[in-house]
Amino acid sequence: MNSGKTTILLQTAHNYEERGMKVLIIKPKVDSKGEDYIVSRIGLKRKVDHLIENGENIFTYIKDHDEGVKCILVDEAQFLEAIQVDELMQVVVRLNIPVICYGLRTDFRTNGFPGATRLLEIAHTIEEMKTICACGRKAMFNGRKINGKFIFDGEQVAIDGEDKITYESLCPYCYYDKLSKYRKLKEQLRK
The missing domain is CATH 3.40.50.300 (P-loop containing nucleotide triphosphate hydrolases)
Incomplete structure (x- = not known):
């Protein structure tokens, strides 16, 4: 991404x-x-x-x-x-x-x-194309946002730009930080 x-x-x-x-x-x-x-x-x-x-x-x-x-x-x-x-x-x-x-x-x-x-x-050969996270580290993951908020549930395929969906390239540190916050919020909403 x-x-x-x-x-x-x-x-x-x-x-x-x-x-x-x-x-x-x-x-x-x-x-x-x-x-x-x-x-x-x-x-x-x-x-x-x-x-x-x-x-x-x-x-x-x-x-x-x-x-x-x-x-x-x-x-x-x-x-x-x-x-x-x-x-x-x-x-x-x-x-x-x-x-x-x-x-x-x-x-x-x-x-x-x-x-x-x-x-x-x-594949005969694989070339990684690198990009960076907002924090400056190497991005390895794609974060999905709906209306500007990161989500980690949903269908595998959702096209960027449809239904207010966007994606952001994330390093592992930021990805798992956002995933942890998402899970905590979900847990709080269940209570």
């Missing part, structure tokens, strides 16, 4: 295209932020070439639409299904097209997303 993943994806696309190479930019449809665009925090945006449906076979789609594609770029890869990550690996192995995925490792409860977990299991 807030590490510049989408900005780097857009730069990567530019680098390929500047050299006359075609890229295919895809993202899971469940990521409704930006609709059929990928949007970076610094204001850059670009229309995606394909929105991936849940249950869709990505390998089949790419095989049928790979005319001259030199690289596949995937935004918000954490929202992929595990089998779709396997299908992307088949794109690399069988079609010989590099696939670069950008996404989060864990959700706001520090649990892995199915797509991210599978990527961590089978």
Whole structure:
């Protein structure tokens, strides 16, 4: 969260295209932020070439639409299904097209997303993109806020900007401090 993943994806696309190479930019449809665009925090945006449906076979789609594609770029890869990550690996192995995925490792409860977990299991290389917490330490977790208040319950997937939901990158110290305060408040409300 807030590490510049989408900005780097857009730069990567530019680098390929500047050299006359075609890229295919895809993202899971469940990521409704930006609709059929990928949007970076610094204001850059670009229309995606394909929105991936849940249950869709990505390998089949790419095989049928790979005319001259030199690289596949995937935004918000954490929202992929595990089998779709396997299908992307088949794109690399069988079609010989590099696939670069950008996404989060864990959700706001520090649990892995199915797509991210599978990527961590089978990716050729993994590059961590770093960002910082408001306290200045390295951020490792994502805090979910509703109406400006941190919460630690709810559905795994809730898109930033919907229903007054925002996210904040947190270091472990701040994350667990906020979690502890949240639990204490919840306990007080039960009494």
